[in-house]
Amino acid sequence: MTETSHAPSHALLSGRVRGAKPSATKEMTRLANQLKREGRSVITLSQGEPDFPTPRHVREAAKAAIDRNESRYTDVAGTLALREAVARKFERDNGLVYGVDQIQVGCGAKQLLYNALQATLDPGDEVVVPVPAWVSYPEMVRLAGGTPVIVRCGASTGFKLTAARLQGAITARTKWLMLNSPSNPSGAVYTRQELLALAQVLSRHPQVWVMADDVYEKIRYEDTPFATPAAVSPELAARTLTINGVSKAYAMTGWRVGFGAGPAELIKAMNLVQSQSTSHTSSISQAAAIAALDGPMDFLPGFLQAFRRRRDAVVARLNGIDGVACDLPPGAFYAFPSCQGLLGRRDESGQTIESDADLALYLLRVAGVAVVPGSAFELPGHFRVSYAASDAELDEAMARIGDACAQLR
Template sequence: MSIAIAARLNRIQPSQTTAMRQRAQALKAEGKDVLAISSGEPDFETPRHIKDAAIAAIERGETRYTDIAGTLALRKAVVAKFKRDNGLDYAPDEIIVGTGGKQVIYDALVATLDPGDEAIIPTPCWVSYPDIVSLADGTPVLLPCGPNQNFKLRPEQLEAAITPRTKWLIVNTPSNPTGATYDEAELKALAEVLLRHPQVMILTDDIYEKLIFDGRRFATFAQVEPRLKDRTVTMNGCSKAYAMTGWRIGFAGAPRALIKAMDKLQGQSTSNTCSIAQAAALAALEGPQDETEAMRQAYERRRDLVVGMLDATPGLRCHKPEGAFYAFPDMTACLGKTTPAGARIESDWDFVFALLSEAGVATVHGSAFMFPGHFRVSFAASDAQLGDACARIRRFCESLA
């Protein structure tokens, strides 16, 4: 019997960041010397008090179903977090907890998009935004935002892209893969455009909120323009700030009617997020924040190391990220060249494939983030690993003929 796969799956691709990580792991399993700086995952351990909270929850028998939207205790802690960190007022029934930030985004888009509805996505962007929009029957509208504009969307671009079918603007700050971070004035300028188009909702992905550099202050849409709060989904989570990627905890504040719709959808997909992970997330949000700050400081130091080495590499230009833990160098000067093994560099994919095969460094090609001619380096790795990886990248680039 042949298996008939639904046509909707033809609209999407497997995650290319995951594919690169898996390829690097396979080479390592073969005994190859591979430095993987491709993954968007903190290299730090989950803080001890968070682990202890999860263990205590198991011992207390908190191993049963919870409310679909999350335990009341955790939703109250999210309410407190939004008030404390962002000056936003939500009620517990305006909060949802999902199995990672990705599920929260998926819930919001699937619950609202009809065929032909458009979602504006500035690029470079996280790999999953366009595919989730497509899977939800929507149309991704990709707006290139290059290094000449610090990888940030400009108000005039947004204005020109909005049509009667525009339903969403998706903004990620700090950004994956560029680290671009919108300040209050930049968000305010975009908000002025959005106020003229009341049909457009805003999904702001703030998952890297705590990882911001150079003394900048974080800002989010509903905070800088309260008149947009009733059509904004403010998404965040525990994965990046607390080194909890595997715990799968994302959350959002949004208008009550939308949270109800997302709850309905989640109830027929995963139902509640793991009860033990929710107990851990409660400890993360309510407990000491000093380890998060220590991680942030380490990422900022590593940022300076990586950008300095890559920007000094022949054929590369590296913009200085303002947050998150990624650098996104331009490699277009390497196009048309040939590696020592005879591989011709015709694209960013050719570049990262040869870099992995010949130099043992795993990165991700810019096309995966809807922005060719670049590649992403994660500096969520030790200083020694990053120094070694960047030295290998330099030698690889110098070897191109």
């Protein structure tokens, strides 16, 4: 009897799929879970997910929606009630005024990014991606048929794009600039002045739109007001898509609710894409998101206090490791240390740690700690640690990382 292969033929797959990579954060988490199933003690710091429970009033709103049997299809763009809540959020928090026809709700902020790229890119179109950047940005551009233009922004600029580097990256084929503030993986936060400098460059290139991913907006540790491109530059607002969601600030990663606002013509095109994919996100999750956006935020200071304490402890421990250097991130819940000083060293078997990917696999194998190599974020020589974990887990993880690095010669 002939055995049937379950692998797809290479000829079956599109060039877009063959040219894209799977999510490195998900892959490291998968490897960590595999080791756990084999009985290994593994601490997973490779995934950005708050360890706090979803606020009670949000959970209660979801239960009430279930009891009301709100279990039917909703509008593709999201329920009217949720889009109205999103409009209130943008006006209240960012000073941005949108009609409900300028708002889309999707299955997490990730789908909004994907919808926009699918709706706007043609083969050969370019998207400027300042790096380090979330692993999905370049791959989503490729899957939409576009070309990511990688602009490396290291520690010397606070991991942020400068006006000069933006000007140097723009061509006649540039269609989008993707900005993430606070940033995953670096925690960098753009100031109003920095965004104004970028807006001045973009004023000379009217064909370039801005995709502002603000999903970590409320996870910041400095008192300066939050700045987002559409609010900083009214001229730029007419070609800006501002994306946010409830996953991070409200500890709702699994509820899968993101939202975006921008020009009605763009949102209409994004709705067309979504109508042929997911249709909409969960009706119950949408009811919960209304409660999140309109409800009390008294839980947030506690979240931030815990994140700040963990950040300070993790960064101090990392800086205590010979060969590692880490700046204090002003936002999000990631540390992004340099591991340049460890490269070229050898492990106990004599194998050389030649790259950040080698180091990440070494830490998983020897220390039982899952981190993500910086090359996954397009900036080699670093690695990302999520400190969205318990104090006890982080303390143990830092001890293990320190011991494993001390064994390198």
